[in-house]
Amino acid sequence: MGARGVPARGSRVSVRAAVGWLACACACVVHGAEVPTFAIDIRDHLFYPSELVIPADTKVKIIVSNLDPTPEEFESYELNREKVIMGGASATIFLGPLEPGVYPFFGEFNPKTAQGTVRVEP
Structure with missing residues (x-):
């Protein structure tokens, strides 16, 4: 891993890890949304x-x-x-x-x- 948690150039990120990051980001957005x-x-x-x-x-x-x-x-x-x-x-x-x-x-x-x-x- 490089700085700020970004994969270093040339390293491989598994599809499973990428999907996990995306799911976490989506959950944070939905959870943070307030109901009017x-x-x-x-x-x-x-x-x-x-x-x-x-x-x-x-x-x-x-x-x-x-x-x-x-x-x-x-x-x-x-x-x-x-x-x-x-x-x-x-x-x-x-x-x-x-x-x-x-x-x-x-x-x-x-x-x-x-x-x-x-x-x-x-």
């Missing part, structure tokens, strides 16, 4: 914001904080998600990757007021 995080609050049986805009083709994390004293449920048939969030508590919901479009969600315990959409944009 968004927040939704529940206050007075309403979602804030009522429209959340997220990027298409990207896995995202949504932290839903219920600031009301009573439980509420984040539910969406289109997103295939259903999560009860107790009063004063938070929940994490992962979405995606999703195609561009509008995906409605609602609060099952207060469906007339607790309504919102996730807008997925390219």
Whole structure:
């Protein structure tokens, strides 16, 4: 080996070692990638914001904080998600990757007021 861990000129690097280095580099890149995080609050049986805009083709994390004293449920048939969030508590919901479009969600315990959409944009 030469300086900085680079093979010296004329030395041979096995295919197995090269593949190992490449796999390690890829794992480091994937592990270091952070999931975009968004927040939704529940206050007075309403979602804030009522429209959340997220990027298409990207896995995202949504932290839903219920600031009301009573439980509420984040539910969406289109997103295939259903999560009860107790009063004063938070929940994490992962979405995606999703195609561009509008995906409605609602609060099952207060469906007339607790309504919102996730807008997925390219």
